[in-house]
Amino acid sequence: MALMPTHLSTPPLTVGFDLDMTLVDSRPGIRATYEVLAAETGTHIDADLAVTRLGPPLEQELAFWFPEDRVQEMGDRYREIYPTYAITPTLALPGAREAVAAVRAAGGRAVVVTAKHEPNAKLHLAHLGIEPDAVVGWLWAEAKAEALREYGASVYVGDHVGDVRGARAAGALSVAVPTGPCDAAELREAGADVVLDDLVAFPAWLGGYREAARA
Structure with missing residues (x-):
């Protein structure tokens, strides 16, 4: 039996994002x-x-x-x-729209995985014009791994040590931003693989990540 070419079996890029204080300042x-x-x-x-x-x-x-x-x-x-x-008072954090758009521009899927009540999470995203491919609510910390594994996420981006734990439980790369209650040192100590200043830096980081994956 002939083997399938490796490039045909490579899963699509899927990046998960937390919501509160990662994508939005709620x-x-x-x-x-x-x-x-x-x-x-x-x-x-x-x-x-x-x-x-x-x-x-x-x-x-x-x-x-x-x-x-x-x-x-x-x-x-x-x-x-x-x-x-x-809903109305909540703002998109700097770089949020661009981060999600960068994943989709790379041919990937962006999935929001949050502890928030899912219908309210969707209201936030629609109001702010942030367009992920899927939204999964009601999951916190290690439980986020359920959705990350289901969607095949290789990266999860969040602002809390609970998000780092969720990424690690899913076997995903933990990318953290200190835009919420946890500072950069706490996020690194929790096991974050990458700590960015904010999501403004994410598209450039994603480009480097994809380039390294192709090498």
Whole structure:
């Protein structure tokens, strides 16, 4: 039996991206949503503190402010009001659109894998004109590996040590940006393979990565 040429069996380039504080600065919208939730419930929530801890699932943050038996209810309410208060104020981070476009221009697929409620993640991306090939929500840290493996991602880009762990669990190259709550030293210590200043540097890095892969 003749062997297939190697170049025909090479999987397509697939790059995963985190959402909050990697592609988008969602702090203004999240802060506003927490403030509305606090007003509705009469519960003190330090929204300024909460937005410094973005990355883990919502329920982890809500557990600081509500008793355990109310966390799920408050999470449901937060997600319900989120589109009204959080989408418009959220901004694309510098280089976000260009990073996703660079993957697609290289003939690859860009997949957003986030811990955020998936419908709200899609609203953010549509509002900001960022166009990945797929969006997968509700996955945090090592659980992100499920989607990364499903889509065959060889690279995962994120801002949190949880994103580094997700990439490593999937056997993907971890590319980190210190644009969220974790600084460059924390990301390197967690095992990031590459740390870029921000996504502005990503297209040039991707070009070098692809060139090295062809060598």
